[in-house]
Amino acid sequence: MKIYEKAPAKINLMLDVLHKRPDGFHEVEMVMTMVDLADRLEMSDLPRDTIIITSQAGYIPLDEKNLAFQAARLIKDRYDVKSGVHIHLDKKIPVAAGLAGGSSDAAAALRGLNRLWKLNIPVKELQELGAELGSDVPFCVTGGTALATGRGEKLTHVRNPLQCWVILAKPPINVSTAEVYGKFRAAEIKQHPSASGMIQAIETGNFEAVCDGLGNVLEDVTLKLHPQVGQLKDAMMKLGADGVLMSGSGPTVFGLVYKESKVARIYNGLRGFCKEVYAVRLLT
The missing domain is CATH 3.30.70.890 (GHMP kinase, C-terminal domain)
Incomplete structure (x- = not known):
């Protein structure tokens, strides 16, 4: 069985940093939305208990430094999944670009593996898992347009009729x-x-x-x-x-x-x- 997920890039229409918090993160206020430039993930079950990441892009890590790898390991550990997974990452979003490409890949991995392994994890719980991986991941789990506060993990959906x-x-x-x-x-x-x-x-x-x-x-x-x-x-x-x-x-x-x-x-x-x-x- 194969599962496919799209991982769109995000942009910040506004980004404000209010102060540095006691935990070392910054308190932010951002309005984020997504654009139609996307990575694509193909996920397939493996009989052995391992995580394999492949990609056509020669410039990204394919080990535990990859956020999609981290997402797979997190969901396997948290829900005691003994199956393995092969994730092929078709990379289109530029790396280290301010477009949350890695975060969107991680979010797509969480969504896809939830379907592949029939875990029935609620969206809110997927977002909480995403917050453990990075501040932009919870937003990328659902996408759309949202106001993000806290360190970026507190989301309020924004109705978006804007087209351009x-x-x-x-x-x-x-x-x-x-x-x-x-x-x-x-x-x-x-x-x-x-x-x-x-x-x-x-x-x-x-x-x-x-x-x-x-x-x-x-x-x-x-x-x-x-x-x-x-x-x-x-x-x-x-x-x-x-x-x-x-x-x-x-x-x-x-x-x-x-x-x-x-x-x-x-x-x-x-x-x-x-x-x-x-x-x-x-x-x-």
Whole structure:
């Protein structure tokens, strides 16, 4: 038996960091949504008690460093599953890009193995398992659009009638999320993006207000460390994207585009700056 799961990328329409918590995590407020750029996982039962990860991508770990591997091991240990699994990961989402590719893979593994092994784990419980793997995993379990608070694991669903194109561009660098958060100083933020304003804009389908409300307090830190991210933002805006923002801790920059007639020009223009450019739709 084989089970297939899609693992879409996420973007942050707004990301605010409020303070550092006693447990070492940061208290965040984020509005996240998913785009139609996705990894795909094929999961099949193995008779022996082992986890095997394979992929066509030669640049990702295929052992316990892989979040899908960690998800499989967690669900096997927690529910005393003696079967093994072979997970083939068809990788399309750029790595270390601020798009939660690894987290989405882990979430897809949790969903798929729940079906493969007929465990009947409720969604809420899958999200709790996901929180043990990473802050973005609970959101990726259900996807859609959501307000995330706490360290990212507390989710409130947002009704999403918004439809538009999204241009994603990742410069040829990797950004350390730990380094960005380590250099971030919440007290230095003069203006915080509004989660409530973004949610209202999304739920009313006000595309202009969504673009106006885009904000990410981590941008200043990443742009100082990697000026090419700022250059990419400027290029995307000059090419005509309606709203532009860095996703997560970067380095991927995304542009929201309402008119399809603009998409090819922006896409082709950005290919002069970096190779990894994608034109996709919001998953509503």
